[in-house]
Amino acid sequence: MRKLNCLILALSLALGASAQDSLISNVPARKALSLNGKWQYIVDPYETGFYDYRYKELKADNGDAYWNTDVPANKTEKKEHGYNDKYSLNVPGDWNHQKPEFVYYEGTIWYKKAFDYNKASANNRFFIWFGAVNYRADVYLNGKKLGMHKGGFTPFNFEVPASLLKEKGNFLVVKVDNKRYADEVPTLNTDWWNYGGITREVKLLELPQNFIQDFVIQLKKPDPGKAPLATPDVDGWIRLNKAPAAGEQLTVEIPELKFKKQIAATGSITPVKFRLPKMQLWSPENPKRYQVIISSSADKTEDKIGFRTVEAFGKQVLLNGKPIFMRGICIHGEMAGDVRRAVGYDDARKLLNQAKELHCNMVRLAHYPHDEAMTRTADSLGVLVWSEIPVYWTIDFGNPAVLAKAKAQLHEMINRDHNRASIIIWSVGNETPISQTRTDFMHSLITEAKSLDQTRMVSAALEVNYGALKDVNVVDDPLGQFVDLVAFNEYLGWYGGLPDKCRTTNWSTPYNKPLFISETGAEALAGFHADSLTRFSEEFQEWYFKEQTAMFKRMPDNFVGVSPWVMVDFRSPKRNNPLYQEGWNRKGLYGEKGEKKKAFFVLRNYYDQVKQTADKKTVK
Template sequence: MIRIACALTFVMGLVARVFAQTDLITDIPSRQTVSLNGRWQYIIDPYETGFLDYRYKEMARSDRNAYWNSDVPSSKTDKIEFGYTDKYSLMVPGDWNHQDPKFEYYEGTVWYKKSFDFVRRHPGDRIFLYFGAVNYRADVYLNGVKLGMHKGGFTPFNFEIPDSLLRRAGNYLVVRVDNRRYPDEVPTVNTDWWNYGGITREVRLVEVPSSFIRDFFLQAASATALSGSIRLSGSSLPSSVVVGIPELGIRQTFPVTGDSVGIAFSVPGLQLWSPSSPKRYTVVVTAGADKVTDKIGFRTIEARGGQVLLNGKPIFMRGICIHEEIPQEGRRAYSARDAAQLLGWARELGCNMVRLAHYPHDETMTRLADSLGILVWSEIPVYWTIDFGNPAVFDKANAQLREMITRDHNRASVIIWSVGNETPVNTTRTDFMRRLIASARSLDSTRLISAALEVNYGSSATSKRVVDDPLGQYVDLVAFNEYLGWYGGLPSACRTANWSTIYDKPLFISETGAEALGGYHADSLTRWSEEYQAWYYREQVAMLQRMPANFVGLSPWVLADFRSPKRNNPLYQEGWNNKGVMSHKGVRKEAWEVLKKYYQAK
């Protein structure tokens, strides 16, 4: 009787406890993991019936009808008003919108459930539950106990699973996913892309030793030296860590004096990474019983005066913007195959750079960019009109910035961290963005920091167009979006336009473009036709020939058409933003060849 009472007390205490999100574990591909991808059962819950009681208060942890609890009746008199079944299932990873017509415009809560067995490889190992991304809010429960909550639809997160909670058989993992838009979230309610909901990236159980390498960062300090840091986790840390690069015959040992270890050493004979030669080295980090490997390219990047220097040499960025979407299927991209399609198209266009807009893309994109030698601009969704005066909103943006940088700080391809897109010019916004820039630099001082600025590209009495946004004084790269000839006048307006900036910094066009319905042909004056879009690009290319000496590249908008509820012309859009040079059917438009020819000449 005493044993039963003690066991009951233990279980009730466990149920009452809510565990917190843990610091991000990186280099997941090199870890010992178990995939939880595949079919998950689901319940659509627009009224929050499984989360809130009839007084609209969050249910008690032990409430029998809370959807995070088991749906198996304890007896024939047990009243349960919910249930999970294979009849209703969704694929993970994957957005829910494209998997069933009833989800197409759905914004609200969906409960996901996955049952699994698990046997750890070594007694004493620690187990973490890792999500590549969930859009937007994820409440995570294992065997009826809440592990925690995460906000942010495009960045990874993980929770440590207590030993007492994980079973060898019959585990049930429940995730409440809510993709609703709110004014105090990042992004906010107003975006020009589809709000795909769901567990959109991979889910894995990660097994590590009791003391392990949580993260390591290693980049080129110069052409002949590397530096970085290693973060350890555990109650009994090893006395030293070892960093090896076998191909170069390097094996460096560093003493451990805390949970963060600074590392620096010279590397004679180092071959630097570049688009023309994307050399990567296998790096092995060992700490006690734990070992992590990664393939890393080493290069330097800096802005000096009006130039961007890659490995000390000026580079012109032949870019394109990309949304994380497979247009032919109208869905979120998430796989290595998806990344190969999108980056393959960019290479065929002649690009050496991509802007991954307007949020961090799946890790398969940045890792493939590393191997292909494609430069990357990576961005958080501080977009248009978020609540810049709200401290909680800043914290959310900063958390997403930290998660983006932590995941990808060893990717040589990523040369620009962007803190936002087309934000309105005012003091409150500028202070908000300035603090994000300072945060980015404190997290990673080896890359450029930028933001896509908005300019007045409408009709003007003068041909001089000056980028003078006060945020320009804080960024390394002055980037701006211009649509002269689409939102302002006709493409012929480009003939007298001359762009400059008041800042002695590199100048970059982060967006430019015009819409065309793929396959619609008319004369070049007819809006929405491929001929109009091609004319737009011809005039833009001619204008680019007059750009000042500090003009270092562009990333037109956009590689391929993408879905957006804002685009409602019944003839030429029907829920698609058709500014792609590739149609949403995967067919090149006439503008593709105009841009490709320009890039071939650069």
Template sequence: MRITTYTLLLLLIFTAGIKAQGNLITNIKNRKTLSLNGSWHYIVDPYETGFYDYRYKELKEDNGDAYWNTGIPANKTAKKEHGYNDKYTIEVPGDWNHQKPEFLFYEGTIWYQKTFDYKKQPNGNKYYVYFGAINYRADVYLNGKKLGMHKGGFTPFNFEVPAALLKDTGNFLVVKVDNKRYADEVPTLNTDWWNYGGITRDVALVEVPTTFIRDFMIQLKKPHNGVMPSKEPEVEGWIKLDHQPLAAQTVTVSIPELKLTKQFTTTDSLIPLNFKLPAQVKLWSPLAPKLYRVIVSTSTDKTEDEIGFRTIEAFGKKLLLNGKPLFMSGICIHGEIPQDVRRAYSQQDAAQLLGQARQLGCNMVRLAHYPHDEKMTRLADSLGILVWSEIPVYWTIDFGNAEVLNKAKSQLGEMITRDHNRASVIIWSVGNETPISTTRTNFMHNLIIKAKQLDSTRLVSAALEVNYGALKNQNMVDDPLGEFVDLVAFNEYLGWYGGLPDKCRTTNWGTPYNKPMFISETGAEGKSGFHADSLTRFSEEFQEWYFKEQIDMLKRMPDNFVGLSPWVLADFRSPKRNNPLYQEGWNRKGFYDDKGNKKKAFYILQKYYKQKSAETAK
């Protein structure tokens, strides 16, 4: 009965069409912007003195002691106990932990401040301040007025700037950044990665016309019953306008290389799209990552993007890309640059991480355990690397809390909105290793429903729980959430968290769900340069043995096994890892160490992926 109800629910979702999310402006790189990156002033405020009075009540907006106001005294008798000057500066984008030694373990509030000029034109245009990501809570002020507050450490957001508030010179922008962990946030208190704080991604002032194209989505419809149309694949999607005033608008979609132009006239702010591409369109794939320039324009605005066209679906036990079976040779990646001990944010950082994945032989990456910088997904588009993108619903979220569910939905919506035109992204993940209960399953099911409402063209999954020893020598992935996901993914560490790697020799895997199955994590720690026999924990030889046994086990996987993404590309910082000889605050499961050196296990996995690639090519 549950399956029938769910099937009916999906029918309602798909017939309702794809929906747009929130007020996020997308495709910022092709807008008129002023970069606000660079040096910002800062004040460290662990007691939040600049936000609360001594009775712990939020200061009024015009209170001169509030840190969103200038610290310059009006005269020599005025009392000021804060100020911004060049003695205290910090770089944006970037986490604060690696920029100052005293900030290494700091969790709390730091106020960021930047002054900028912007010459407005007398054209009635609209202005927004856009942030690629801030970890975790951001309160944003301009010229002493609060623009808004946002929570979520890895997704973009923007606030409108009233034109009357914006000055030609000397604009005073202040952001209160707070990365303290709380039980009712997403993620929650306990994670296995470093809690990098700060304005970690790009900041820009965006100028748009009064009526502008806020967002659009153009993707191929899923095939029917696993069969791709032989000619003219069908596009579905929408265009979201900001209409002022509400009047008839003609919107044009063009793809110059395909000599395609479509026009739509409407008074609605959300315009549904449905049209066919010419038969000569080249589909995007890892072997041929073709991107087309897509232009969306109105009489007042124009935006464009580089978009690849492909389909992805779970059909029975197979995973089909453009109607053909797909094996995902993957790797998990943290958004971190180990050799600099910092959060990744730049184009160079994305090139390093995805370049290392390609050296390993990967055609897929799992971006764990949060949405990574947009430069990662855009570069993956160009390189032809498939992407699993995930929100940080991690381990033990407060699943019974409706407010926490809304926070998770908000982050899910922002992740999907930013990247819904990225051909590389084939899987939206709603969480990782969440403990089974009815409350948790309802929570996660709600997120899956939300994801499918926002995007019916991709798969939705999560890293599920495993029933170890369900049968003799048989582990079952029978997590109840498996009923609702498109891809049955699970994490397993046989031989690291339980027994030794030779345990793989007698272990088999199964699932009651007639769906593709994917190993979303597996791994063992190996300290680079520490050599011993294969039985010695933390040695490179132990890690090497682990993956030899894992790969032998993979040869016995059931016929619905469609790939894996071992843990993890490179060693990364974690306060949970405190072995004084081998870890020292690092998770050592990387195939690369913290200096970029390859460990012995690298070559084991690389060889396996080369074999899989050769089999696929036949």
């Protein structure tokens, strides 16, 4: 085991899984040059710009390498590549929706951006930051490789030597490859569209030599089952990018609370512990946030942070010490109407307001970390969040390199969002088939998540033992002993039998923990009407949810919520019924054009009943 752990550590370092040591967080608060906009591109399915004809990586000084300039030094120099405005793509954005010929394209596209930059100081440090690139990104500036990153849904950054950055005519090139492989995360087989490209923002950051790289300011987890104190304790830390000078002081300030505290820096990571004055706790009913300012002698950053506590306690989930029922819905990071990857605050507000119209207080962001705008908007709107890495279905669980890649994405997800009050659950995977190898793999991820953040629940969508007892399905997946929340996906009446099967089905788990249904759903083509026995009709989906919600009402007393699959229809190459699907998963409660299907109103009515019951208990 020790040798295996050492191998995983070495692989993590090689793959960039030490992101916690290099990733710059809270980037929206930083002064930066946006590199969004039009980027020129070259389609390169054979990767001619990366490999020679012997399939060896081209050398840095090779003029035919696509990361080098396409401008000949003189008329005799051979150049077999070129960037031109005729071939341009918008960044951020997937390539699939921007050009008809890219709808199904999986492979390499080279992106090129020219920009000028005037340094505030030559003594500062410079970083190219990406919100996400799907899947592999090789990044070059002015012919020099800055680094490589794998993972399609998490941020990363590379330092730029100050001497490399020019005032005029910088030549930034990114080789983007979205091909699927068996030893990647996710793996070959997924039930969503493989949108390729530079899908989120790109920025050039200029920071002082010793800057505030990251920080956590969160309420200390209270004693089990207890609400936060009236004057709650904060337990966090501040990370500088390098060890501070002797006598360095760090300051934490919350102006609205008239709170200011100086802390002596004790190293590159300084623990932060203090008690706050009386304050309003963040909740879905009152998503209160406070401006928090962190400063050092050389740097300053700030964020809007909500303060709350969350824990699994016995058979309940407690938010600020009080039981909650999660009225959830699963969401893909996709704008169905435009058939594109979701990005930015406008998309986030549209998606989360659709969830609120369903009367949800919670969303499961499936099956990968969504754009940072989603979690920040969830903070502002008071929507609870389940955030997940794409360890999905048939990952190569016996491969240490795959575990290292999964841990890298876990680090990047948590480091980006660990100050988001909305996130109450970190998920390490979905529907992974049971074996000892898989359980060891997933247990390692759970342990890693808890080492990074002890203030939130950690879970995964577990497997179900169907028919373990007569008319009882048992959630006894061995991973259940390690998670905080026992979550499972079930599709009674869609995959196997008809919806009335719910009438005689009961559920149990041997784990004395909260029980959560992380998926359930049936497909319906918006606008297709028939009798309730006709598959893909709105009436069949309506019947499905009527039977499901009736079953929810007799769930065990540890049932704490549900997030049906899925809020909006989404693209999937696996769904090929020519009449009803045509490349779409139709389990949405909204159709691709935003139409509310009949099942929408069934689920909303159930959520209204749940909320009214909870409100009556609160009044008592």
